[in-house]
Amino acid sequence: MIIPKTREEIELMREAALLVSKTLGMIASEIKPGITTLQLDKLSEAYIRDNGGIPGFLGLYDCPATLLTSINDQIVHGLPTNRPLEDGDVVSCDLGAIVHGFYGDHCYTFEVGDVAPATKKLLQVTKESLYAGIREFKIGNRVEDVGHAIQKYAEDHGYGVVRELVGHGLGRKMHEAPEMPNYGKKGRGKLFVEGMTVAIEPMINMGTKNIKQLKDGWTIATRDGKPSAHFEHDVALVDGKPELLSTFEYIYQVLGIKSDEEKEFRQKPLVL
Ligand code: MG
Numbered sequence: 001m002i003i004p005k006t007r008e009e010i011e012l013m014r015e016a017a018l019l020v021s022k023t024l025g026m027i028a029s030e031i032k033p034g035i036t037t038l039q040l041d042k043l044s045e046a047y048i049r050d051n052g053g054i055p056g057f058l059g060l061y062d063c064p065a066t067l068l069t070s071i072n073d074q075i076v077h078g079l080p081t082n083r084p085l086e087d088g089d090v091v092s093c094d095l096g097a098i099v100h101g102f103y104g105d106h107c108y109t110f111e112v113g114d115v116a117p118a119t120k121k122l123l124q125v126t127k128e129s130l131y132a133g134i135r136e137f138k139i140g141n142r143v144e145d146v147g148h149a150i151q152k153y154a155e156d157h158g159y160g161v162v163r164e165l166v167g168h169g170l171g172r173k174m175h176e177a178p179e180m181p182n183y184g185k186k187g188r189g190k191l192f193v194e195g196m197t198v199a200i201e202p203m204i205n206m207g208t209k210n211i212k213q214l215k216d217g218w219t220i221a222t223r224d225g226k227p228s229a230h231f232e233h234d235v236a237l238v239d240g241k242p243e244l245l246s247t248f249e250y251i252y253q254v255l256g257i258k259s260d261e262e263k264e265f266r267q268k269p270l271v272l
Pocket of ligand 1: 167199232
């Protein structure tokens, strides 16, 4: 059952989302060749706790980490390890935090040093597909309208859309109804309702959509070994329109990126 939130609850959820956004901004300043994902995990846990939050993933479904780090052909749920990041890697950093009893949960795929142009393109298109999906999260539309937009955008670029892992409702639980697949047909699925809150999160592969699970029991990787990217935002349905709760602006400040990609999804300006 979809659990719509009040305006007050949505503002509390924004705080949870923004703590995740700030933590990813901190990660952006630390990511470079040589650092290990285990170090990034420890930094994330300390940052969340120091800023009044509780790590959202740690202990959930027995997850052993605060930060899930999926490198290159890894798609999602990569467990942090002692492997130092290398020049040319891409690493998706997926993070959750609980503030005021609500979850924030989003993800950004970072470039480490000098990344191959084809991989940069994959990251760019995956992020654009996320916004194509968010644009369809509005009153009058249904769950698969979002998935359809993401799938079409990614497949038009020749990429594979992961089927087994999906976005989700978000609130006092990390995973609420509805499931938000990154594929689908127009006009199908549950109708969106005012006040609902979701995590939209395309996982897009450069090659085949097919996946495999690694021996650690957590990490999911591409079957063909080609790279994958993952971008995720937390979004509320406010006044019939998508309202972003999370932001990549903290990351962009660190990386020196100027972007107005989030502007159309904000009903009031973001104060960083
Ligand atoms: Mg999620």
